[in-house]
Amino acid sequence: MASCGQSEVTGMATIHRHVELRYDPVALDKKWQERWERDGHHRVSDDDPRPKWYELVMYPYPSGDLHIGHWYHYAPADCHARFKRMQGYNVLHPMGFDAFGLPAENAAISRGIHPQTWTMSNIEYMRGQLRSIGAIYDWDREIVTCLPEYYRWNQWLFLKLYQQGLAYRAKAPVVWCPSCNTVLANEQAVNGNCERCDTPITRRDLEQWFLRITDYADRLLDFNNLTDWPQNILTMQHNWIGRSEGVEISFDISSHGLEVKEISTFTTRIDTIFGVTFLVLAPEHPLVPLLTTGEQSGQVEAYIAKARQTSDIDRLSTETEKTGVFLGAYAVNRLNGERLPIFIGDYVLITYGTGAVMGVPAHDSRDFVFAQKYRLPVRIVVAPISWDGSELAEAYLGDGFMTNSGPYEGMTNEEGKEAIADDIEKNAWGKRAVSYRLRDWLISRQRYWGTPIPMIFCDHCGIVPVPEEDLPVLLPPDAEFKPTGESPLAAHQGFLNTRCPKCAGPARRETDTMDTFFDSSWYMLRYVSPEHSDGPFDPGKALEWLPVDQYTGGAEHAVMHLFYARFFIKALNDMGLINFDEPFSRLFNQGVILAEDHARMSKSRGNVVDPDEIVGELGADAVRCFLMFIGPWDQGGPWSAVGINGVSRWLNRVWDILGRDPDDLQKHPTDPQAVRATMRQLHQTIRKCHNDLERFKFNTAIAALMELTNHLNKVWAEAAIDPATWRECVEKFLLLLAPIAPHITEELWEMSGHSGSIHRQDFPTWDDESAAEELITLVVQVNGKVRDRLEVPADIEEAAAQELALASAKVKSFTEGKSVSRTIYVPGRLINVVVE
RNA sequence: GCCGAAGUGGCGGAAUGGUAGACGCGCCGGUCUCAAAAACCGGUGGGGGCAACCCCAUGUCGGUUCGACUCCGACCUUCGGCACCA
Numbered sequence: 001m002a003s004c005g006q007s008e009v010t011g012m013a014t015i016h017r018h019v020e021l022r023y024d025p026v027a028l029d030k031k032w033q034e035r036w037e038r039d040g041h042h043r044v045s046d047d048d049p050r051p052k053w054y055e056l057v058m059y060p061y062p063s064g065d066l067h068i069g070h071w072y073h074y075a076p077a078d079c080h081a082r083f084k085r086m087q088g089y090n091v092l093h094p095m096g097f098d099a100f101g102l103p104a105e106n107a108a109i110s111r112g113i114h115p116q117t118w119t120m121s122n123i124e125y126m127r128g129q130l131r132s133i134g135a136i137y138d139w140d141r142e143i144v145t146c147l148p149e150y151y152r153w154n155q156w157l158f159l160k161l162y163q164q165g166l167a168y169r170a171k172a173p174v175v176w177c178p179s180c181n182t183v184l185a186n187e188q189a190v191n192g193n194c195e196r197c198d199t200p201i202t203r204r205d206l207e208q209w210f211l212r213i214t215d216y217a218d219r220l221l222d223f224n225n226l227t228d229w230p231q232n233i234l235t236m237q238h239n240w241i242g243r244s245e246g247v248e249i250s251f252d253i254s255s256h257g258l259e260v261k262e263i264s265t266f267t268t269r270i271d272t273i274f275g276v277t278f279l280v281l282a283p284e285h286p287l288v289p290l291l292t293t294g295e296q297s298g299q300v301e302a303y304i305a306k307a308r309q310t311s312d313i314d315r316l317s318t319e320t321e322k323t324g325v326f327l328g329a330y331a332v333n334r335l336n337g338e339r340l341p342i343f344i345g346d347y348v349l350i351t352y353g354t355g356a357v358m359g360v361p362a363h364d365s366r367d368f369v370f371a372q373k374y375r376l377p378v379r380i381v382v383a384p385i386s387w388d389g390s391e392l393a394e395a396y397l398g399d400g401f402m403t404n405s406g407p408y409e410g411m412t413n414e415e416g417k418e419a420i421a422d423d424i425e426k427n428a429w430g431k432r433a434v435s436y437r438l439r440d441w442l443i444s445r446q447r448y449w450g451t452p453i454p455m456i457f458c459d460h461c462g463i464v465p466v467p468e469e470d471l472p473v474l475l476p477p478d479a480e481f482k483p484t485g486e487s488p489l490a491a492h493q494g495f496l497n498t499r500c501p502k503c504a505g506p507a508r509r510e511t512d513t514m515d516t517f518f519d520s521s522w523y524m525l526r527y528v529s530p531e532h533s534d535g536p537f538d539p540g541k542a543l544e545w546l547p548v549d550q551y552t553g554g555a556e557h558a559v560m561h562l563f564y565a566r567f568f569i570k571a572l573n574d575m576g577l578i579n580f581d582e583p584f585s586r587l588f589n590q591g592v593i594l595a596e597d598h599a600r601m602s603k604s605r606g607n608v609v610d611p612d613e614i615v616g617e618l619g620a621d622a623v624r625c626f627l628m629f630i631g632p633w634d635q636g637g638p639w640s641a642v643g644i645n646g647v648s649r650w651l652n653r654v655w656d657i658l659g660r661d662p663d664d665l666q667k668h669p670t671d672p673q674a675v676r677a678t679m680r681q682l683h684q685t686i687r688k689c690h691n692d693l694e695r696f697k698f699n700t701a702i703a704a705l706m707e708l709t710n711h712l713n714k715v716w717a718e719a720a721i722d723p724a725t726w727r728e729c730v731e732k733f734l735l736l737l738a739p740i741a742p743h744i745t746e747e748l749w750e751m752s753g754h755s756g757s758i759h760r761q762d763f764p765t766w767d768d769e770s771a772a773e774e775l776i777t778l779v780v781q782v783n784g785k786v787r788d789r790l791e792v793p794a795d796i797e798e799a800a801a802q803e804l805a806l807a808s809a810k811v812k813s814f815t816e817g818k819s820v821s822r823t824i825y826v827p828g829r830l831i832n833v834v835v836e
Numbered sequence: 837g838c839c840g841a842a843g844u845g846g847c848g849g850a851a852u853g854g855u856a857g858a859c860g861c862g863c864c865g866g867u868c869u870c871a872a873a874a875a876c877c878g879g880u881g882g883g884g885g886c887a888a889c890c891c892c893a894u895g896u897c898g899g900u901u902c903g904a905c906u907c908c909g910a911c912c913u914u915c916g917g918c919a920c921c922a
Binding site: 020236320348351366436626635789821832 | 839840841842847848849850854855858859860861862873874875889901902903904916917918920921922
């Protein structure tokens with residue numbers, strides 16, 4: 001990739017001029033966008049008698065510039081929404097801004113602009129860019145999450161969640177980004193690095209606000225109402241929740257004379273309980289300081305200190321050697337009375353299960369390497385098939401018969417699991433339990449540009465929620481943004497100091513703000529009544545519009561936004577605020593638009609495509625068409641500066657075709673066969689467009705429309721059809737093209753003498769009879785290889801087809817001297833002659 | 837390492853188990869032009885043949901089938917996701 005960015009841009013502009021435009025698309029964009037706006041063409045009424053269709057796109061972050069990736073997301077989605085509208089739906093296709101978040105604050109720090117100023121001016125600019133798409137957004141419904149009218153309802157919802165016990169404060173080891181100086185959600189730590197700035201993350205113990213999403217783990221695992229979601233998203237959510245069934249089993253430590261008499265561990269392999277030869281606790285486990293003997297304390301403390309410093313990327317890597325330190329203490333396995341040494345090891349996570357594991361080196365690969373390193377015994381208790389009693393080279397993870405297992409000897413390990421679990425429960429040594437990989441959702445952020453968490457700390461009353469009538473808790477405009485690790489709000493005395501709502505004594509406000517995923521977890525509800533001031537949404541309107549019928553956005557939100565939104569809707573449903581259980585009925589993930597060099601677009605690579613420039617030259621319709629034409633929407637694909645000329649030329653031809661006077665055709669005799677063929681192709685095209693647009697297969701829909709224009713050009717050149725047929729064809733064609741290219745079709749609709757907008761017309765319908773072929777090309781195969789092609793009536797009978805096939809000279813040359821064993825006939829398709 | 841998706845002309849891509857390469861880009865030839873661009877018309881997977889035609893070809897190797905880009909198995913490559921979850 002050449003790095004001379006400047007000359008490349010001019011080079012690209014030259015390429016565009018390879019098409020000489022016969023009409024002025026830029027003028028049309030302006031004319032119609034203004035007129036649609038003036039006429040309130042895109043305003044959506046709540047009292048429309050037609051069935052509703054809520055088509056939602058993931059709203060953008062107002063970074064200040066709409067790039068071609070936004071176009072790739074929004075233009076096809078708009079086409080689909082327009083298509084549904086022409087099908088007779090009252091379509092809500094709203095747009096807004098995900099306006100809180102770090103970049104605004106970083107701009108404030110690096111350039112001295114207030115986040116509010118930066119964000120709002122970006123929004124202002126992006127509104128104009130979004131308008132250039134020509135989409136049917138109803139701007140009266142726009143939402144901007146950083147405005148108090150929106151975020152007060154974040155606070156309101158937070159209070160509701162708190163009342164339900166779904167929001168709580170806890171000290172927890174949290175993911176910390178030392179560069180952003182804030183806590184991150186688990187989901188925002190990517191490969192041990194901060195999602196935003198790529199800095200290796202560390203852990204910190206902090207008092208934080210959490211949402212109890214784990215309470216909903218099982219319900220979030222129920223995908224029965226999500227049959228129209230892509231399977232890969234469901235799989236990701238399934239794995240993210242990571243439900244495992246097992247047993248919590250405790251080991252006796254009463255001999256240590258502590259208040260705590262046992263250590264609890266979680267295992268999915270209780271069948272291996274007789275193979276336990278040691279225990280490992282997470283370094284952060286609360287029993288560690290109590291159990292450590294004086295002799296070992298030096299080593300243990302050093303190990304803990306080191307584990308704290310180790311970045312997550314090292315600690316979580318499967319490559320890292322498993323290390324640990326003996327505490328000097330022992331526990332007893334109650335099933336066989338054995339004494340087991342207790343270790344700490346950083347491969348045990350405090351956040352999963354009970355923070356302690358039973359070490360079964362024979363049947364767990366991690367325990368195996370740990371045992372080897374510290375020379376701990378390895379005892380096989382589930383015998384591999386045809387095991388000869390020799391030692392293992394690696395852990396055996398498969399099934400087998402129980403051995404060295406006391407009363408359970410000889411059972412299959414699956415039977416053993418149940419029998420042992422039963423006995424453990426009978427003796428109250430533990431119980432069957434379910435563990436989840438999923439953690440509660442940490443929503444506290446030590447940053448300024450977010451929704452203040454509406455909580456107050458009072459020395460007398462403890463944690464007191466801000467009363468509803470005191471909302472919103474406004475973000476003070478005059479805060480210092482320097483990231484110190486504490487929220488900037490903590491340094492703002494005016495914000496910090498308040499009165500306790502209960503006792504009216506002096507109190508302090510919570511100074512953390514909310515994760516912006518909180519905002520987007522319910523924004524689809526706000527669009528139905530963006531002005532509503534008695535609650536986050538008008539319940540009647542929510543009832544009317546939701547759930548979202550079609551949601552589109554990137555797959556990168558699989559375990560974050562999409563997951564959180566599902567949780568919110570379930571929680572709100574439980575509170576009786578809404579009456580549905582899933583926010584998005586259908587989900588479609590569009591792919592990623594790549595640069596011409598097939599790499600991801602990035603400023604550093606210098607391969608970014610600027611949509612404004614191309615729209616300013618070729619018009620919005622050409623860009624819309626080309627983005628949809630590149631390939632299947634869910635696959636994404638490379639942009640091509642030359643390729644867009646193809647659709648531009650095509651739109652030129654469309655302009656040309658519609659500009660012809662159909663009466664010119666009267667000067668020539670009409671060919672009835674050509675008329676039938678034309679009508680047939682029209683109906684086939686309508687059918688194909690309908691089916692393809694329904695399923696987001698824009699590329700093949702456009703290809704079919706191109707074929708129709710090619711056909712029309714041909715019959716025009718031959719003057720083979722009559723003016724009435726021509727008129728019907730071009731009119732229906734225009735309607736088919738309308739959702740794809742709204743500006744040119746609106747202009748041509750007006751020019752051909754129609755009053756009213758083309759976009760208020762019905763999408764054309766087809767009938768299969770008119771679309772049916774009269775003649776087909778019957779493929780004749782011999783042993784599966786094509787040997788001849790015959791023009792025959794479409795409804796030809798098998799016997800007749802067989803006779804024709806066998807009579808073919810070409811077929812004869814391949815069957816000569818051989819015997820025909822049978823023929824296979826596929827009606828309307830082919831006949832295959834099988835010889836020998 | 838595990839899970840998932842995808843590999844088709846020079847390029848983007850099309851094909852309910854039934855004509856592989858629709859549509860478009862690019863390229864080649866022609867028309868128009870003083871010339872070029874644009875536009876329009878025609879051609880365009882590889883190999884062989886004067887030709888009619890024939891052979892080969894959808895990542896690789898097998899399999900199922902009258903027939904496989906499509907279904908099954910193994911492998912290779914690319915791209916996503918997860919990655920000590922006991």
